[in-house]
Amino acid sequence: DARVTQTPRHKVTEMGQEVTMRCQPILGHNTVFWYRQTMMQGLELLAYFRNRAPLDDSGMPKDRFSAEMPDATLATLKIQPSEPRDSAVYFCASGLGFGGGHEQFFGPGTRLTVL
Amino acid sequence: KNQVEQSPQSLIILEGKNCTLQCNYTVSPFSNLRWYKQDTGRGPVSLTIMTFSENTKSNGRYTATLDADTKQSSLHITASQLSDSASYICVVTQRGDSSYKLIFGSGTRLLVRP
Numbered sequence: 001d002a003r004v005t006q007t008p009r010h011k012v013t014e015m016g017q018e019v020t021m022r023c024q025p026i027l028g029h030n031t032v033f034w035y036r037q038t039m040m041q042g043l044e045l046l047a048y049f050r051n052r053a054p055l056d057d058s059g060m061p062k063d064r065f066s067a068e069m070p071d072a073t074l075a076t077l078k079i080q081p082s083e084p085r086d087s088a089v090y091f092c093a094s095g096l097g098f099g100g101g102h103e104q105f106f107g108p109g110t111r112l113t114v115l
Numbered sequence: 116k117n118q119v120e121q122s123p124q125s126l127i128i129l130e131g132k133n134c135t136l137q138c139n140y141t142v143s144p145f146s147n148l149r150w151y152k153q154d155t156g157r158g159p160v161s162l163t164i165m166t167f168s169e170n171t172k173s174n175g176r177y178t179a180t181l182d183a184d185t186k187q188s189s190l191h192i193t194a195s196q197l198s199d200s201a202s203y204i205c206v207v208t209q210r211g212d213s214s215y216k217l218i219f220g221s222g223t224r225l226l227v228r229p
């Protein structure tokens with residue numbers, strides 16, 4: 001049963017601390033996406049990778065957020081330093097492309113609370 | 116301005132009834148339009164993806180339509196079930212020169228009552 005996995009599922013931290021979220025895409029998928037969802041803003045795309053290379057991270061605050069794919073089985077999203085406004089659910093999704101009819105499969109999300 | 120607007124914001128229907136959710140967009144150039152279902156506390160699940168040339172696509176009791184001329188899409192749910200209670204999100208992909216951009220609707224929250 002192939003699915004996207006994310007760890008941790010929940011994270012509570014204090015302002016100023018570093019937060020690292022991890023994602024394991026579905027084996028064979030070459031495109032990985034990071035999303036953030038809040039009640040106020042809804043769902044928004046932060047960054048996406050194809051074949052481990054970042055293609056677009058324009059949705060991400062560059063000063064504190066960074067996204068990487070050290071290998072094909074792991075994507076990370078790091079926030080340093082974290083702020084209360086970063087509190088949200090962060091989703092990772094993977095697929096076989098972006099345009100056209102390629103489907104994206106979402107993970108269960110990491111619920112982040114920054115106090 | 117590239118926007119995706121969904122209506123209604125929320126909807127309550129009785130089990131067994133049909134309903135239709137609307138999505139209007141002003142995104143250009145258009146690549147595709149997706150409908151997602153998101154249960155509370157879970158990640159979105161894709162229902163349909165439609166490209167420019169497709170005007171209807173079904174997934175079980177879910178049928179999406181797309182009118183590329185008027186830039187409107189609808190999601191019709193037939194014979195609703197309690198498990199259809201969820202948020203439904205419309206997402207339009209904008210095609211760029213070297214990358215794509217996703218424009219999200221704010222979603223319709225559907226509650227199906229017994």
